[in-house]
Amino acid sequence: MKEYKTLEQKRRFYxxxxWKxxxxxxxxxxxxxxxxxxRRGLVRIDTNEYSKSAKRKKIQLVVHHIQELEDHPTLALEIDNLETVCVDCHNKEHGREFERNVNKWEMDEKW
Ligand SMILES: [Zn+2]
Ligand SMILES: [Zn+2]
Structure with missing residues (x-):
């Protein structure tokens, strides 16, 4: 069974x-x-609109693993385990963990 525990393993996966x-x-x-x-009645779609202040596209979409890749490697490529989220929601999905270690998800799932 494949494992995605180290940064290197994740990097290779992404x-x-x-995955692409x-x-x-x-x-x-x-x-x-x-x-x-x-689900909250908002529509945020990926645009090519560029935010100069943020130096990136205004809305960035991330494909998020509902069941974490690390804990559920068998679901890594299951489309039912994937969800399109904006960066703001992605940060929320990862909740406290994100706050505790700001850089932890910085590169995750954007590759
Ligand atoms: Zn995620
Ligand atoms: Zn969102």
Missing amino acids: DSKE QIREEAKQRDNYECQPCK
Whole structure:
């Protein structure tokens, strides 16, 4: 069974063809909309609008593993375990862990 515990293992996973393909499928399935925002009646879609102050696109979408990759490696490429979220929601999804270690998810799932 594959493991995604170290940064190197994760990096390799997020760099894989398989991940890039399923990530696109997940975004398409979700119409390139943030699902948690949508559930709250907001629509945040990925745009190419560029925010000069943030030096990045205004809304960035991340394909998030509902069951953590690290704890559920068998669900790594299960589309049912994937959800399109905006960066704001992604930070919330990871909740306290994110606050405790700000850099932990910085690179996660954006590759
Ligand atoms: Zn959102
Ligand atoms: Zn995530």
